[in-house]
Amino acid sequence: MAEITMPKLSDTMTEGVVVRWHKKKGDVVATGDVLAEIETDKATMEMEAFDDGVLKEIYVPEGQKVSVGERIALIGGDQETTSSAPVQKVDAVPKRIVNSEKAPVRGPKPAEIQHAQQTASVEEGYSQAVPKKSEPAAAEGAKGVRVKASPLARKTATQMSVDLARIEGSGPGGRIIQEDVFTAAKAKASGPVPVRTTPETESELIPLSPMRRVIAQRMVESKTQIPHFYLTVELDVARLLELRTQANESLIAAGGSKLSINDFVLKACIECLQRVPQLNSSFTEDGILRFTHVHLGFAVSLDEGLITPVLRNAERKTLRQLSTEAREMTERARAKKLKPEEYQGGTFTVSNLGASGIDSFQAIISPPQSGILAVGSVMKKPVVNANDQIVVGQRLNVTLCCDHRVVDGAVGAKFLQEFRALIENPTLMLL
Numbered sequence: 001m002a003e004i005t006m007p008k009l010s011d012t013m014t015e016g017v018v019v020r021w022h023k024k025k026g027d028v029v030a031t032g033d034v035l036a037e038i039e040t041d042k043a044t045m046e047m048e049a050f051d052d053g054v055l056k057e058i059y060v061p062e063g064q065k066v067s068v069g070e071r072i073a074l075i076g077g078d079q080e081t082t083s084s085a086p087v088q089k090v091d092a093v094p095k096r097i098v099n100s101e102k103a104p105v106r107g108p109k110p111a112e113i114q115h116a117q118q119t120a121s122v123e124e125g126y127s128q129a130v131p132k133k134s135e136p137a138a139a140e141g142a143k144g145v146r147v148k149a150s151p152l153a154r155k156t157a158t159q160m161s162v163d164l165a166r167i168e169g170s171g172p173g174g175r176i177i178q179e180d181v182f183t184a185a186k187a188k189a190s191g192p193v194p195v196r197t198t199p200e201t202e203s204e205l206i207p208l209s210p211m212r213r214v215i216a217q218r219m220v221e222s223k224t225q226i227p228h229f230y231l232t233v234e235l236d237v238a239r240l241l242e243l244r245t246q247a248n249e250s251l252i253a254a255g256g257s258k259l260s261i262n263d264f265v266l267k268a269c270i271e272c273l274q275r276v277p278q279l280n281s282s283f284t285e286d287g288i289l290r291f292t293h294v295h296l297g298f299a300v301s302l303d304e305g306l307i308t309p310v311l312r313n314a315e316r317k318t319l320r321q322l323s324t325e326a327r328e329m330t331e332r333a334r335a336k337k338l339k340p341e342e343y344q345g346g347t348f349t350v351s352n353l354g355a356s357g358i359d360s361f362q363a364i365i366s367p368p369q370s371g372i373l374a375v376g377s378v379m380k381k382p383v384v385n386a387n388d389q390i391v392v393g394q395r396l397n398v399t400l401c402c403d404h405r406v407v408d409g410a411v412g413a414k415f416l417q418e419f420r421a422l423i424e425n426p427t428l429m430l431l
Helices: 110-119 151-159 178-190 210-225 238-253 261-275 319-334 409-424 426-430
Strands: 002-005 015-021 034-039 044-048 053-058 065-067 071-076 088-091 093-098 228-236 281-284 287-290 296-298 300-302 305-307 348-352 371-384 390-403
Touching: 015 210, 034 071, 151 178, 210 305, 228 409, 238 261, 238 390, 238 409, 238 426, 261 296, 261 319, 261 348, 261 371, 261 409, 261 426, 300 319, 371 409, 390 409, 409 426
Parallel strands: 002 088, 296 348, 348 371
Antiparallel strands: 002 071, 015 034, 015 065, 034 044, 044 093, 053 071, 228 390, 281 287, 300 305, 371 390
């Protein structure tokens, strides 16, 4: 017997959601067969069988969250029984990442509702009349809204995990009775429960996805534990735009892919991290951990949040290699096909909102890194040139966000000086 448990598939993962079972209890499985799809905080992954046997038990239904290390299924031989055979715990094995919809939140099953109706009190006469003075006239809903409900309705709602604040009462004066709770429970089992609204306020509760939950935890951790400070500079990118135009003409003629402004930003950042290695470091209780190689992360926006693919050993790659790899990883990130090792272990991050029309912004450092570079959009604006003439300039704002435990202001300024030299003289990046 082998008990399959939920593995830790990323450094931020604490739980997963069983999206769909590909096998059912009693099915014969072979090594490599897909057992189920599991949603983590970053992706949805297929889990494969690690041995031949029979799927003896399924402990977790579809749509349910599972903490890391908890059991999800049991595989055994044809003749083994669940009561007599010794059990060995084994982590589930990820086969590949798939793109799938979010797992639905499980509501009460129809059988559970029917059972509750059959066992509930037949009489609810006190809910049909005006409440006595000694009887509570209203209850506090889960959202803090005061609602009128009978005691039996409140008891039933608690048993069936139904929020009274989301129910419209059919009793006298809009009072919620037990039958209203049963109706809401049936709707919850078959789909989303309509939100109880008033003319003054309307709202909808959006359940947290695993990714959004982890983002929330990590950002609170970052802003409460890392002392941020910010340095902003405005750069002249006229030469960079000219070089990019010339390079892209040649690349298109040769059948290649075009370079983006962000490709030059990534390359310049990598060069600067080698020149100012203090930014390629992490704070630990035992000291500052300085990394030998540059593993550069870059933020990619998804519908449910952000993910940061990592360019490994980026200092060894040319501008074209970085451009090709970044484009390919962006496509796979949006298709949820990145492997865990492809978005973990970054030593520094670049976040670019220029394509969204943002002039400048301050990013939040991703722990345990000590810095992140926030890049805005290229703007045309009047500037004064070396001859004191007002001309049209091409400008780019970037903000370096630093962990003050690792990086001082002078070090951050040195990084931006080196970054300016490369961006304003982009041919240096081609040497």
